[in-house]
Amino acid sequence: MSSNAELKKAGLKTTLPRLKILSMLESTNIRHMTAEDVYKSLLDSGEEIGLATVYRVLTQFENAGLVIRHNFEGGRSVFELNDEGHHDHLVCMECGEVFEFYDKAIEERQRKVAEESGFVLDNHSLYMYGVCEGMRNNGKCSINKKKLSSVLNTSKR
Amino acid sequence: MSSNAELKKAGLKTTLPRLKILSMLESTNIRHMTAEDVYKSLLDSGEEIGLATVYRVLTQFENAGLVIRHNFEGGRSVFELNDEGHHDHLVCMECGEVFEFYDKAIEERQRKVAEESGFVLDNHSLYMYGVCEGMRNNGKCSINKKKLSSVLNTSKR
DNA sequence: ACGTTAGTGACAATTATTAGCAATAAACAA
DNA sequence: TTGTTTATTGCTAATAATTGTCACTAACGT
Structure with missing residues (x-):
């Protein structure tokens, strides 16, 4: 379209x-x-x-x-x-790379939890933060460095 | 302590x-x-x-x-x-109330996904947004209104 | 093409948060 | 305790991200 x-x-x-x-x-x-x-x-x-x-x-x-x-x-x-359809995110805190994933079991459990709590869900977000394989092994990530500025924290906290 | x-x-x-x-x-x-x-x-x-x-x-x-x-x-x-230990959050977008929950299955799947992607996890956050039972049924929430300002979006977007 | 109305650009204003720095209060030894 | 050292605090100014204002412009329907 x-x-x-x-x-x-x-x-x-x-x-x-x-x-x-x-x-x-x-x-x-x-x-x-x-x-x-x-x-x-x-x-x-x-x-x-x-x-x-x-x-x-x-x-x-x-x-x-x-x-x-x-x-x-x-x-x-x-x-x-x-x-694409709904998915969740894995963010590398070293290089800023973002991996997307979809896990059916997680989605289902979420629906269940909301239902049991009497909530009508609008949306949800699952973010996982860690260090990716590339950065751990050789300190370099395969992906375009341009991604860095966008996703990573800018403050030096 | x-x-x-x-x-x-x-x-x-x-x-x-x-x-x-x-x-x-x-x-x-x-x-x-x-x-x-x-x-x-x-x-x-x-x-x-x-x-x-x-x-x-x-x-x-x-x-x-x-x-x-x-x-x-x-x-x-x-x-x-x-x-308390780790838990995730259900946020009511009408009243700002926050429900906490812990779901073993979700935690396990998360660990699995990270592992499969080669990530070493640091932390993660799962937020679910919706409308709670009280607000849906009678427009009023059981909880202290003071919670409102803290959690809800302040902008009128 | 023309008018109506919504959309845009430039810039001011706000909001949340952090930085800088002089004044103060903990910790710790005498 | 008291003095000394050094981290911490309280102001206030600065910054960063985002939104508001408002005069100007560009879409859309006729």
Whole structure:
């Protein structure tokens, strides 16, 4: 489906900034980006879109279900295209790499727990933090270093 | 164990602010508080401790393992005394109430997933968001309204 | 093409949190 | 105890991320 059609389906007027942001998210190979990452990435490809607009559009996309917002450790929001089905995340605290996984048993138990507690679930997030194999073995990760800034904590706490 | 002894064990010099904060956390019936909640709670009981100190001390407590920091939806950090064992959280998005639970099966699957991915786990967080029974049935929650401000999103997004 | 209305860009404002630094209070030895 | 050393505190200013404001502009329906 074209980005244009996706916007329509999401109930959003198709404007240039929205199209640019959506198609960038769809074509990049970096799955998890902060608003600023998105902003800079667009700048790099010559698109001048205001940072405030990026924030606004990402929030609209979130409400429309086009992207998912994550709050990994460190506070700032990280966005991911909502294209595949639901999945959880393993974050490497050394290199910032994010592995995605889906575990049926976990999902089922979650549903069960919510039900038993009388909750009607809206959504949930499972984040696991650790150190990946590459970083443990030879201190280098196979993945694009660009990922680093986005996901890892920026403060030096 | 006295708060004093706990601080010692954690390798922290026993100072008045640290004692006040720790014993407040131990005696309050509000398990999840932001730094500002802690600050205000102390003010209410007549203790004048600077907000910056509260932030610093909470971070020290986190590093020492005395408290756990959570990043629920909405961005700001929420702190909880690390007295019971590990548990996960169910957050009601209407009233802000937080239910805690522990599910052995989920924990085991998590360990398994990490292992299979070559990760050495440091910690993990599972947050489930929904609407609790009370809020669904009669729009009122059994719990102290004071919890509201702490946990719920402050922005009106 | 034209007007209406929603969307955008630039920048100011807010919010949460951290940094800097002079004043103070713990710890510990004399 | 008292003095001395060094970590800690309390202000206040600074920063970082995000949102609000508002005049200008671009979509969409006619």
